[in-house]
Amino acid sequence: MRYAIIIEKGDQNFSAYVPDLPGCVxxxxxxxxxxxxxxxxxxxxxxxxxxxxxxxxPPSAVSDYIEAA
Numbered sequence: 001m002r003y004a005i006i007i008e009k010g011d012q013n014f015s016a017y018v019p020d021l022p023g024c025v026x027x028x029x030x031x032x033x034x035x036x037x038x039x040x041x042x043x044x045x046x047x048x049x050x051x052x053x054x055x056x057x058p059p060s061a062v063s064d065y066i067e068a069a
Contacts, residue, residue, distance in 0.1 A: 004061040005038050007031060019061035021045050 007016045014031055016038040018024040024045040028034030049056055 001056075001059050003042060003059045004063050005035075006063070007034055007038075018042060018045075020057050020059055 003018050003020050005016050005018055007014055010027075013027050013029050014034040015025065015027045016034045017026075018038065018041075021042065024038075024041050026034060026037035026041040028037045046056060
């Protein structure tokens with residue numbers, strides 16, 4: 001499965017979350033680090049859902065950009 005992630009710049013680091021997996025978040029000092037960390041967080045989150053017998057939500061979030069004046 002391929003989940004969309006959102007990465008945001010903070011004052012001291014970057015944070016990431018997965019819109020399709022509420023509560024699945026991570027941080028890192030660089031974009032590369034937060035990307036690695038959110039990948040691990042997704043795997044951990046999905047493993048926990050499976051262990052708890054919860055259904056795994058299919059990826060449905062879509063991300064895009066628009067131009068603004």
